[in-house]
Amino acid sequence: MKRILYRSPFVPPEWIAAHGFRPSRILPRNLAGSGGPVPTLQGVCPFMRGVIREMCSHTDAAGIVLTTVCDQVRHAADLLRRRVETPVFLMTVPATWQDPAPQALYLSELKRLGRFLVEHGGTTPSDVRLAEFMLEYEKRRSEWRGILSKCGSKACSEHMAAFLASRDLPDASPSQERQAGIRIALLGGPLHLDAFDLFDMIEKYGGTVVLDATETGERTLPGPFHRTDDFHAPPLEDLARTYFETIPDAFRRPNNRLYEWMRNAISERGIQGIVLVRHLWCDTWHAELARCSDELAVPVLDFELGEGHTDLGRAVRIQAFLEVLR
Amino acid sequence: MRQSPRKISLAEWDTRYAEMKKEGLPEPAYGGRLSRHVNNGDYRLKRLSFDNSPASLDLWNFLLTEDERLHESRKAGRKIVGTMKDLGTVPVMAYAFPNITAFYPDGAWWIPCVMEMSAGLLRVADSLGVDESFCPVRAMLGAFVTEAHFPIPDLLVCSVGATCDDFSAIAQRLEAMGHAIVWWEMPHRRTPLTGEPSVRMPGGLEAPVDQVAFVRGQLAKIRHVLEELAGAALDDDQLSAAIRVANEARDLLERLRRLVFTAKRCPLPATELLIAEMLTIHFCSDRDECLRVLGGLLAEVELRVAAGEGLLDADAARIFWVNPVADVRALTLFEECGGRLCGTDNMFLHALDRIPSTGDPLECLAMSALSDPMVGSATDRALRICSDAKTFGAEGIVVSRIPGASHCALEGTIIADVVRSRSDLPVVELEVPPVSDAFSSSLSTRMQALVESIKQRRRP
Numbered sequence: 001m002k003r004i005l006y007r008s009p010f011v012p013p014e015w016i017a018a019h020g021f022r023p024s025r026i027l028p029r030n031l032a033g034s035g036g037p038v039p040t041l042q043g044v045c046p047f048m049r050g051v052i053r054e055m056c057s058h059t060d061a062a063g064i065v066l067t068t069v070c071d072q073v074r075h076a077a078d079l080l081r082r083r084v085e086t087p088v089f090l091m092t093v094p095a096t097w098q099d100p101a102p103q104a105l106y107l108s109e110l111k112r113l114g115r116f117l118v119e120h121g122g123t124t125p126s127d128v129r130l131a132e133f134m135l136e137y138e139k140r141r142s143e144w145r146g147i148l149s150k151c152g153s154k155a156c157s158e159h160m161a162a163f164l165a166s167r168d169l170p171d172a173s174p175s176q177e178r179q180a181g182i183r184i185a186l187l188g189g190p191l192h193l194d195a196f197d198l199f200d201m202i203e204k205y206g207g208t209v210v211l212d213a214t215e216t217g218e219r220t221l222p223g224p225f226h227r228t229d230d231f232h233a234p235p236l237e238d239l240a241r242t243y244f245e246t247i248p249d250a251f252r253r254p255n256n257r258l259y260e261w262m263r264n265a266i267s268e269r270g271i272q273g274i275v276l277v278r279h280l281w282c283d284t285w286h287a288e289l290a291r292c293s294d295e296l297a298v299p300v301l302d303f304e305l306g307e308g309h310t311d312l313g314r315a316v317r318i319q320a321f322l323e324v325l326r
Numbered sequence: 327m328r329q330s331p332r333k334i335s336l337a338e339w340d341t342r343y344a345e346m347k348k349e350g351l352p353e354p355a356y357g358g359r360l361s362r363h364v365n366n367g368d369y370r371l372k373r374l375s376f377d378n379s380p381a382s383l384d385l386w387n388f389l390l391t392e393d394e395r396l397h398e399s400r401k402a403g404r405k406i407v408g409t410m411k412d413l414g415t416v417p418v419m420a421y422a423f424p425n426i427t428a429f430y431p432d433g434a435w436w437i438p439c440v441m442e443m444s445a446g447l448l449r450v451a452d453s454l455g456v457d458e459s460f461c462p463v464r465a466m467l468g469a470f471v472t473e474a475h476f477p478i479p480d481l482l483v484c485s486v487g488a489t490c491d492d493f494s495a496i497a498q499r500l501e502a503m504g505h506a507i508v509w510w511e512m513p514h515r516r517t518p519l520t521g522e523p524s525v526r527m528p529g530g531l532e533a534p535v536d537q538v539a540f541v542r543g544q545l546a547k548i549r550h551v552l553e554e555l556a557g558a559a560l561d562d563d564q565l566s567a568a569i570r571v572a573n574e575a576r577d578l579l580e581r582l583r584r585l586v587f588t589a590k591r592c593p594l595p596a597t598e599l600l601i602a603e604m605l606t607i608h609f610c611s612d613r614d615e616c617l618r619v620l621g622g623l624l625a626e627v628e629l630r631v632a633a634g635e636g637l638l639d640a641d642a643a644r645i646f647w648v649n650p651v652a653d654v655r656a657l658t659l660f661e662e663c664g665g666r667l668c669g670t671d672n673m674f675l676h677a678l679d680r681i682p683s684t685g686d687p688l689e690c691l692a693m694s695a696l697s698d699p700m701v702g703s704a705t706d707r708a709l710r711i712c713s714d715a716k717t718f719g720a721e722g723i724v725v726s727r728i729p730g731a732s733h734c735a736l737e738g739t740i741i742a743d744v745v746r747s748r749s750d751l752p753v754v755e756l757e758v759p760p761v762s763d764a765f766s767s768s769l770s771t772r773m774q775a776l777v778e779s780i781k782q783r784r785r786p
Contacts, residue, residue: 042735068487068488068514072491075703076736078704078705078740082740090516092514092516095487096487096510096511101511101544108536112519253484253507254498254501255498283460283495284495286456290454290499291499
């Protein structure tokens with residue numbers, strides 16, 4: 001089965017799978033090194049560059065789906081179209097949400113994505129087929145949420161990453177053990193695979209991650225569908241509504257839902273500190289740092305991921321942060 | 327009173343101003359010696375050179391008195407609207423209301439340059455967590471905190487979506503600081519699919535009809551918000567009339583640009599042309615006066631061209647300039663290096679192109695908004711640059727990066743790619759910080775390299 005590569009949590013894998021493709025969320029292993037169509041320049045987000053480089057290495061892919069949630073990715077799509085043969089689809093994900101028009105636009109973009117998938121070898125799914133995939137993914141997400149309430153987040157985040165990359169379930173289930181320690185939330189942009197070491201680093205210095213609210217973690221799991229058991233209305237509308245309305249993110253305007261979501265999580269999980277993870281040159285998350293400190297009632301540590309991931313300086317920052325929280 | 331065109335220093339302007347006053351110089355209310363603005367902190371003026379015409383004096387004085395004008399508007403009971411990011415769309419609608427004055431708080435990005443960092447706006451932005459990794463437009467945050475520049479608007483509207491992350495993030499920070507913002511969505515402009523109904527836009531691009539309808543809907547929302555603020559409805563006739571006035575300004579500017587870019591000798595310096603372009607975005611907070619200032623500048627340039635007069639060397643290298651400079655001194659440096667402007671894309675060509683004027687006026691405005699070069703692909707933008715460069719006879723291209731701007735890092739690469747594949751024009755990229763003195767040597771070197779290469783290519 002041919003793969004469609006994507007990265008953003010606002011691209012529903014159910015929709016891709018229902019068209020007969022294997023949806024594959026791309027996370028680069030590391031960000032160091034050069035190569036790929038995006039040049040190494042000052043100002044270029046290393047994570048985006050790593051994603052694009054990784055996508056280009058999968059020459060057998062039937063297509064690449066990128067979104068407009070980030071300015072740099074928007075321009076990278078343009079560059080990709082000039083440099084690689086794999087078809088590239090740039091999907092508009094509106095930043096605003098307070099009136100019905102942006103949600104209608106998101107739905108129309110999903111339909112346009114559907115046409116792109118059919119044009120490149122997919123088949124238009126029936127409502128029943130789409131509903132089946134929606135239920136499958138919904139079940140998986142429900143399982144992850146259950147695990148996340150009990151076990152360490154690293155195992156579950158890795159499990160999610162593995163499933164979303166291939167739709168194959170890893171052999172081992174996430175551990176049911178969560179280490180005792182200072183209760184930390186990760187918040188911010190996506191983690192690349194090597195950056196999952198951050199969980200271990202936090203544990204090493206006496207903390208435990210009780211919430212992974214990075215883009216690759218629990219925060220971006222869409223909420224339950226409205227009609228998971230009874231799809232009378234077109235399921236695509238339910239899919240669009242759920243993805244558009246229930247994923248809180250920094251890029252939304254206004255983005256107060258992100259703060260509401262975080263305040264609830266802090267209260268429910270007894271979070272004692274937040275590590276805000278952001279990539280170099282990511283303005284969207286960088287600008288939220290001061291606001292997080294102002295508005296969330298726990299200490300916040302700025303944790304910038306460069307091209308390397310967990311060097312000594314960063315480890316010392318984590319160690320000092322946890323020491324302060326003791 | 328008229329003299330041959332020449333670039334003069336601020337001190338020379340004082341002497342010339344005194345002479346012109348003796349000769350009975352007619353002046354607008356905001357007129358006066360240019361050097362008085364230095365006393366208000368606009369220290370950068372001392373490092374610039376200026377065109378010596380009375381029309382240019384009006385242009386500078388009009389620009390540098392905008393904050394005063396906004397405060398006077400407030401005192402006169404007019405509502406102040408801060409329109410953010412769309413650069414040229416919402417103000418057209420706002421000025422259709424007799425009791426609204428609209429301006430761009432984004433314009434604060436020039437304050438660190440003009441005041442040579444003395445206003446401390448970037449330090450305030452630093453303290454709010456928006457440091458030098460962001461574009462200089464972060465100065466806007468400082469201007470809101472200090473309240474020492476423009477008055478705090480009665481209403482803020484901001485376009486987001488296919489806009490730069492810097493601005494969107496900074497505007498969100500502003501809202502979190504307690505300044506309510508009405509957001510409106512600007513989708514990424516895409517190429518119509520085969521068979522998809524599309525419409526031809528200003529600037530020659532095609533866009534899907536659905537996208538125009540979407541933007542129209544967003545602008546209808548903004549119209550409603552403005553109506554509530556103004557306490558009066560805005561009908562289509564009034565909006566059409568406002569579009570006609572905006573087009574008058576755009577027509578004046580179009581004639582001005584064409585003359586400046588194509589005249590045998592350069593009739594107007596680059597800095598004055600940049601300011602003229604910026605006036606049309608929101609009329610510099612006075613629509614009628616903006617038309618008068620642009621008209622005066624055009625008349626001066628027409629006289630110069632008719633008389634075969636000009637500034638700069640006759641063989642100056644004809645260069646297309648991409649992106650506005652954070653430090654206007656860079657344009658003076660550019661001319662000192664032997665360049666002259668022969669085409670510009672300062673990120674708001676949609677505010678210079680005529681707004682369509684037949685049919686539903688809100689749809690016309692939507693088409694204008696959607697033709698923004700920054701909301702489409704950089705390839706589209708580069709193709710327009712290639713086309714305009716050819717039209718104006720440019721011999722080379724400067725892509726000027728804005729430090730920290732999220733779009734600049736990749737855009738420059740794409741624009742250079744497209745230009746090189748579509749033409750044989752040499753391209754140079756450079757980066758201009760808000761005060762570029764420390765970089766003037768490297769900036770000059772890059773500009774000189776381009777100028778020399780252009781002149782070598784002229785040889786048979």
